[in-house]
Amino acid sequence: MQPVDIKRKYKIRFVNPRSPLSTITLPEVIEKMTFSRKALFMPLNLAICAALVPENWDAEIIDECATDEPHQPKADCDIVAIGAMTTQAPRAYEIADGYRKLGIKVFLGGIHPSALPDEALEHADAVAIGDAESTLPYMISDFEKGELKQKYNWRDFPPADIATPRKDLLNPKDYLVFNPIQTTRGCPHNCSFCTTPAIFGRKFRQRKIDDIIEEIRQAKEQFGTNFFIFSDDNFAGNRKWAYELCQWMVPLKIKWASQCDILISESDKLLAAMRDSGCIGLILGLESPRQNTLFEAGKRFVDADSYLWRIKKISSYKISLWGAFIFGFDSDDWRSCRDTCRFAQRADLAMACFPILTPYPGTEMFRRYESQGRILTRDWTKYNGASVVFEPKNFTEKELRHAQMSAFCEFYHPRSAFRRLKIIPFKKRAWLANLASFFGLWFYFNKKNRIMPKFSDFRDPFAPGWYYHEESDRRL
């Protein structure tokens, strides 16, 4: 390959491949729930990538999730760089193939290409494994020298600071969440279904506090926003550091939400600092309230028996909790799913989600199921938490979906919301989110002319609420 002419201004186009937000809810419901925004989150990964481009390059971001028509490859750039989570991979490959036909060099990066770089290389000239900060600048510089290699693994390069995203390349009006902010990367734990330790290892990294504060200040000034989502895997993975950041955030007078592990319940000092810095909500990865299931999930850092007091403790700091559970482990059956849903209600969680276990490539869970011949499909679009992509042990595929939908319908039923959220003090945001979720589910089933599923359907093979009606699919 010939070295490029460094006097010319070059152009790199970043593309975020279209991905249906969810197969649980209809797109028109999502549109209503997001107040007609085109997409839920702005593509933070690509805004960060764009910040790493050298000065002699122009950067552009095309977000297919926010455009009406699919992106058509055009030979008007020097490099096209595409990021992909697993669900986005097939579309990412389609776009990549289109550009390669035009003779444009293609880079692929993000979670999925990092997990399966050889698969990605069938569609790209170069693949980034891991953080863009430690790969993309080297890829561009090798392209300029005409020495592009196939794989760039972040572990082979010196560690780099977490970059500040170039939000100026996107239109805030397209997104419900335009200001996600990353404060940390990685997680010190090692759950067997999770891609974070599988791909990025267990090294927990923190961003420079000055950069975080500056990004918040600028967003407040420019967009008048006062509410931020910290797009971290585990905000409090380093409690001492999280405490320091919270203290810096107090004068900013913002509200924020993030996700973290339940062990923060052990630190009143940190919880108070989080509350004082404006934390109003946290997503907690709980997976299951049963010890044997936590064991199967590789979640060894916490006892299921302690969940209730931990949740009550965090909630006592006026932090609303969203419990993230998973259905479909080998130790699960429909009764344990029902009990999980009831646990979420008993714990007065403000919100909860019940995705179906998805063995993502690169994880220990994927390797385990693959060695047992239980992976049912490699159609990556189905790796969305709403489809069954592996052979479950104690359910048919459709029973597992029925359990999932029953949990959503029971949890978000106004009766359950009333019991959990109460009226005084009035939790406006949580009520709105619960009612919107219930309305979304009601609309979905009503449109399909079905009644909402319930766990009690499992006791009656002829119950009208059965999500799927094929007799052969029932195994009670």
Ligand code: B12
């Ligand atoms: C916010 C978030 C969302 C948001 C927005 C996603 C988005 N595209 O912005 C929403 C709510 C929509 C979402 C949905 C889902 N999400 Co999500 N989400 C996240 C979260 C918490 C933060 C994403 C983020 O902004 N990260 C910050 C960026 C900077 O990190 P990054 O994407 O890894 O990018 C870095 C590198 O990968 C690399 N890189 C990335 N792209 C590129 C491109 C190039 C060219 C290069 C060189 C490098 C590069 O450089 C970046 C900077 O270092 C992550 C957790 C995480 N750690 O990322 C989960 C995560 C991405 N989500 C995940 C999952 C499972 C989902 C869902 C399937 C959940 C569900 N059951 O519905 C859906 C998928 C929906 C769909 N249809 O696609 C998994 C992905 C697993 C996988 N293998 O794909 C993650 C990793 C969580 C986890 N630990 O398992 N999610």
Ligand code: SF4
């Ligand atoms: S605690 Fe959460 S982010 Fe950390 S490894 Fe487990 S599931 Fe992943």
